[in-house]
Amino acid sequence: MNLRDLRYLLAVAEHEHFGRAARACGVSQPTLSVQIRKLEELLGVTLFERTSKTAAPTAACRQLLGHARTAVTAGEAVLATARNLRDPMAGRFRLGIIPTLAPYLLPLVFAPLREALPSLDLEPWEDQTAALLERLRAHELDAILLATDEAAPDLDGRALFAEPFLAALPPDHPLAGRETIAETDLARDILVLAEGHCLRDQALEACGKSTTALGAALRASSLSTLLNMVAAGYGTTLIPGLASGVAQDAGIVLRPLSASAGRTIRIVWRTHFPQRPAAEAVGEVIAARLRGYAESAAAGAV
């Protein structure tokens, strides 16, 4: 049984006339006669009492009309809903972002994203790299922003911008007077984030220190905590460039690094993600907003 058959059924029942119903359906009268006859045979029920004047729905037919109308209406709802979903730049878009990036990047790009993609309902989700990847693969996120260079056959993406690391020191730190600071000089009293943050490993690697050599050093649960610790004079750290404003507000001294250590922010989606155009558009808006950021950051933070 076809949705079309049910449409024919409704039309004949409404017009009580094969010819007019056929015209309403945009088919010929014999088509309707044959299809209704087939439907009657399929259902095992006489649907219309035909005379030379009219075709009156039988009692059985009237009992079926309700269900038939429901089915036809729902079918049309599928088409109508699909029509509204057609725009790949529209709908909910769940974007995962690592915690050392989200608080500093989102304020910059949220307004441009809303402007460039007004029908995209962006839902940011903050979590660490591993969790983001897991959620992305579980289809619980549509794309994620990472600082690591994941390469997997089921994932695809593009680099958006380079973010330099900066040395963060208490104002009274012995190194605070230097113009530029060598990464290895920070190693002695560096404070790092808790495990799971990609920034932790990247900072340690930049200053040539291994995770195992850390001992019982502080493991801050957020960059914000880390900055407060540095401001209070407990040590030094490496911060991502976008956090420089917040760091300066906290009364921390920032200095560029002599080896220009940094990280590259990438947007990543599943290889077969059908809304890829939306993911690429989101990435492009972010990249455009951050274009030239690396240079200005390197220059302005001195």
Place this chain on the structure above:
Amino acid sequence: MNLRDLRYLLAVAEHEHFGRAARACGVSQPTLSVQIRKLEELLGVTLFERTSKTAAPTAACRQLLGHARTAVTAGEAVLATARNLRDPMAGRFRLGIIPTLAPYLLPLVFAPLREALPSLDLEPWEDQTAALLERLRAHELDAILLATDEAAPDLDGRALFAEPFLAALPPDHPLAGRETIAETDLARDILVLAEGHCLRDQALEACGKSTTALGAALRASSLSTLLNMVAAGYGTTLIPGLASGVAQDAGIVLRPLSASAGRTIRIVWRTHFPQRPAAEAVGEVIAARLRGYAESAAAGAV
């Protein structure tokens, strides 16, 4: 778009796997691949994110699933409802009966009808011939029991039984002593029903009296009223045989008629009435119950 397409959509969405969904639908995997692809093109929406492992429903797909499920369920409801309606001997059956027959026939045939046609939901409707015919033609009744011999191209039916008329006299009436009464003898002081009752015209015709010759004679609104009037000695009348029991209870003298006037009860339905088997079955049950009634009535009422 087809209901089958929606079933395929639901199956793939449920199994997240084309092969398993195909097995569940009883078709081959390529069939499903092609149909889903066509549906995606029709809707303009990617429904599944395919990988070598699985086929995950997209967000758009999930928004369509509800409507799709509604449509498929309603389609199945049409089939299921039709299956229950398939028995032509089942369902509501509205039977119109004339007022001079209903009170006396229904008590006789109601139980046999329930026994012979247990799933037929019989709804008696009492009205005069003209009103019954109108309602029958308006599809508001499924069949009617008449005492007149209507012949119309849009109506069909069969005779069920012959019902003799009997002379009804007050016990102290001059004619009450006779064995048999000539119809014309009743003409002098006959009481008849109000206009519209077929029995009125038939009684008048039997005793050779014209409607116009009646003058301001009593016009009883029901046979019951008429019998009470006769019992009270206001005149004579002709009653249908089935009413003899009630008439005798009222203390009325009944006598057979010398010319054996009577009426034939027929069941009538629309020529193209699809439930004709049910109408014929109802007629046959009534005819069987009344078989031999004319003879026994003629013999027993003397």
Place this chain on the structure above:
DNA sequence: CCTCCCGATAGGAAGAGCCTATCGCAACCA
């Protein structure tokens, strides 16, 4: 009695749906 309008039927063309066989790809295992 003829004409008109209704639904039913016939025959042929076009399209849709399904099958089997096969491809291409990715993952897995040895």
Place this chain on the structure above:
DNA sequence: TGGTTGCGATAGGCTCTTCCTATCGGGAGG
């Protein structure tokens, strides 16, 4: 690293369905 497995996509061919136009048959009304 190279074969195997399992997935969805594709190709070709068959069948069935659906639709059309043309025509029939019957009832209604002039």
